[in-house]
Structure formats: C-alpha cells, structure tokens
Amino acid sequence: MAKQVKQGKAFEYACLLSFYNTLKENQNVEIDDTSSYHVAKDFFNNLDEKAKQKLTLGANAAVRVILRLEPQLENPLDNIPLFLTIQEDAVGISGDVRDVLCIRKQNKWEIGISCKHNHSAVKHSRLSSTIDFGKIWFDIPCSKEYFDTINPLFNELREMKEKKMLWRDLIDKEERFYIPLLNAFVKELNRLDKENPGEIPKRLLSYLLGANDFYKVITMDNRKVTKIQAFSMYGTLNRTAGKVRPQVKLPTLNLPSRFYDISFKPNSKNTILVVADGGWTISMRIHNASSKVEPSLKFDVQLVGVPPSLYTHHEPWEL
Known part of the structure; x- marks a missing residue:
C-alpha cells in the first residue's frame, strides 16, 4: 500500500480519536470495533512520534471547528451513546466519500468526515x-x-x-x-x-461528492493548518440540539x-x-x-x- 494511502488511513484514526478524547468526558462515546478501525489504528501506531503528533494536531484543529458547527456532538440530550466509526473502503466505491462517521442512533442523526492528508483529491476513477x-x-x-x-x-x-x-x-x-x-x-x-x-x-x-452531506477535512503539514469545508447539499448538517444552535449557519449548496x-x-x-x-x-x-x-x-x-x-x-x- 502506498505511503500516501497509509498516512490517509492514519489520519482517519487521528480524527476519530480526537472526537473520542474531546467528547468522552461528558457523555458515553463508543467506538465501533471494525476491521477498518483496526487497519487505521495500526497505520497510525506504526508512524514515528513526530508524524503522530502532526496528525493529532491536524485532527484536533478540525474537531475544534466542527464542534462549533454541530451542537449535537456536545449536547446529546437523551440520544446516547455517540457512536464513532471508520467506514470500509467499499462504501466509497458505492458512492459514499465519508471516512469517519459520528452517529446517534436514537434520533437517527449522523455526520460524516472525509479525511485528507496533504492533498484534496476527490476521486480516482x-x-x-x-x-x-x-x-x-x-x-x-x-x-x-x-x-x-x-x-x-x-x-x-x-x-x-x-x-x-x-x-x-x-x-x-x-x-x-x-x-x-x-x-x-x-x-x-x-x-x-x-x-x-x-x-x-x-x-x-453527485458522483464525485457522493450522496451524503459531509465535512471535508484536509490537514496540511507544511502550513501547519487544517482546512475544513462543509459540503451541505441535502440539509443534513448543522442541525440544532434542542435549543442549542450552531455558532455558524451553513449555506446549502446548489x-x-x-x-x-x-x-x-x-x-x-x-x-x-x-x-x-x-x-x-x-x-x-x-x-x-x-x-x-x-x-x-x-x-x-x-x-x-x-x-x-x-x-x-x-x-x-x-x-
């Protein structure tokens, strides 16, 4: 497997771990124990400490921003636990570009993150x-x-x-x-x-972006910055949590x-x-x-x- 692919998988794990560590103190958060999770975790753990630190900082930056846009992450109400999962590669082939999902099964709420490390490619058809x-x-x-x-x-x-x-x-x-x-x-x-x-x-x-709304997260090592984009075409992102509203209102893309x-x-x-x-x-x-x-x-x-x-x-x- 190419180095870029391995680092991309490792960044998926870093993003999931950042959500987990940020949210676990105030609510029950569960990680889906899947093969895709273990693959991403292994790629992350096999990196040197400097590379791990960069991915972690990049992921933490993304999570800081997404928390402002998605109040249901920090305000679960009665919708617990929060499930975190890394999707299998096969879903991308079938039209879902999201890598990491945050899911509340009780109220059928979820958001997805497309994770990119040092590149912003959409598809490789x-x-x-x-x-x-x-x-x-x-x-x-x-x-x-x-x-x-x-x-x-x-x-x-x-x-x-x-x-x-x-x-x-x-x-x-x-x-x-x-x-x-x-x-x-x-x-x-x-x-x-x-x-x-x-x-x-x-x-x-629709083919390039998939059939679901998502946040695209691109961590850029050389610039020490994470770019977050909200691809909101179907109205499933940026929802309120009871009376708690997002800090920023996302526009719907045509x-x-x-x-x-x-x-x-x-x-x-x-x-x-x-x-x-x-x-x-x-x-x-x-x-x-x-x-x-x-x-x-x-x-x-x-x-x-x-x-x-x-x-x-x-x-x-x-x-």
Whole structure:
C-alpha cells in the first residue's frame, strides 16, 4: 500500500480519536470495533512520534471547528451513546466519500468526515475498454461510438502489458494515448449532456461528492493548518440540539445544471477542465497509476473551483 494511502488511513484514526478524547468526558462515546478501525489504528501506531503528533494536531484543529458547527456532538440530550466509526473502503466505491462517521442512533442523526492528508483529491476513477463510465457515474450508458474509439487504444496497451513494457519506455504516451482518450471522453461527456439536458452536470457532482452531506477535512503539514469545508447539499448538517444552535449557519449548496466548457487545460496534454454553473470547476488529470503498462488509465480529480457560498475555514495548529 502506498505511503500516501497509509498516512490517509492514519489520519482517519487521528480524527476519530480526537472526537473520542474531546467528547468522552461528558457523555458515553463508543467506538465501533471494525476491521477498518483496526487497519487505521495500526497505520497510525506504526508512524514515528513526530508524524503522530502532526496528525493529532491536524485532527484536533478540525474537531475544534466542527464542534462549533454541530451542537449535537456536545449536547446529546437523551440520544446516547455517540457512536464513532471508520467506514470500509467499499462504501466509497458505492458512492459514499465519508471516512469517519459520528452517529446517534436514537434520533437517527449522523455526520460524516472525509479525511485528507496533504492533498484534496476527490476521486480516482479509471477508464478502460470494459468500464462504462456513463453507466457508473450517471446511470446512463456510453455509446457504441465511444467504445469503438477507445478500444483500439486499450488493445494496444494490453499488447504492451503482455510484453511487460514500462511507461517510461514510451516517449510519446501523451500523443499516443492520453490525448485521444481524453478527446473521446470529452466528446462522450458532451453527447451525454446534450441528450440529457440539465442532468449530467448535477449527476457528475453527485458522483464525485457522493450522496451524503459531509465535512471535508484536509490537514496540511507544511502550513501547519487544517482546512475544513462543509459540503451541505441535502440539509443534513448543522442541525440544532434542542435549543442549542450552531455558532455558524451553513449555506446549502446548489448542484450545477449546465456545462459552460469542457476542454483541455491550457498547455496540458493530460488534463481537462470541466466548467459548470454555480462556480463549479473540475480538473481531471489522466495518468498511469503503475510503472508497468496496463490496459487502463486513472483520473486524478480535483475541485479547482467551488461555489463562493461553500463554507471554508482554515484552522491553524502549532507544533
């Protein structure tokens, strides 16, 4: 498992532990004893003390902010215990980007946290000759024309894999594979949008952000700061606890309904920008995820433009 993935898992544990240590004194808090919890705990415990301290400070900064936004964390009323859990990776594949959940089963309340360590990537989806991204992302299948265009590209990559070739051996991988594949992807995305007016932009964001509201927490070691964003699309965050109101009122975000532009990023051969209404801009960089040639390519997806109403807070922490 890659180092970045291990540190991300460790940060999930740090966030859960921070919630637990902050809230356990005044209420009953229970941690779900799951395999995902133990995996994250082991990754955290295997770090050196300096790395543990950074993750803990980053997590504590996030919890300080979220407590101001979610009074039900500190004001349980009769809804005890508070359950804390780390979700399995499989839920992310099925459309839930949340890593850590805080749950009160009695009143069916929960909030979720997406934990990121030194990066803000949204998704890592793949393209291949067998992946129908239209069906998976939007529940609308891709066209035969799309597959007729991309299949020769992936067939060539499959032949290279059989020869055990490495990506570094290809001096023109952008021109041979990245650019034609992205052109086919853009053309198909435009076709899907044209044939389903108003649907594809919001379904794209729903696919990237998941079907649940959540807090995105990004701890940044070099800056000694934690960035907290509140993706509140469905009205489940920021609720009162009896008469206790949140210190800050979160706005509800509107999903886009229109693409303004889908084209290559200037001076780039591997990245496209998807610009939509409401302030949403998505960067999609395609790359090989392995040193060995494989008949699939991976997207690194970033939200480089977000609605101005998105709640964003930077909470500093000191070593």
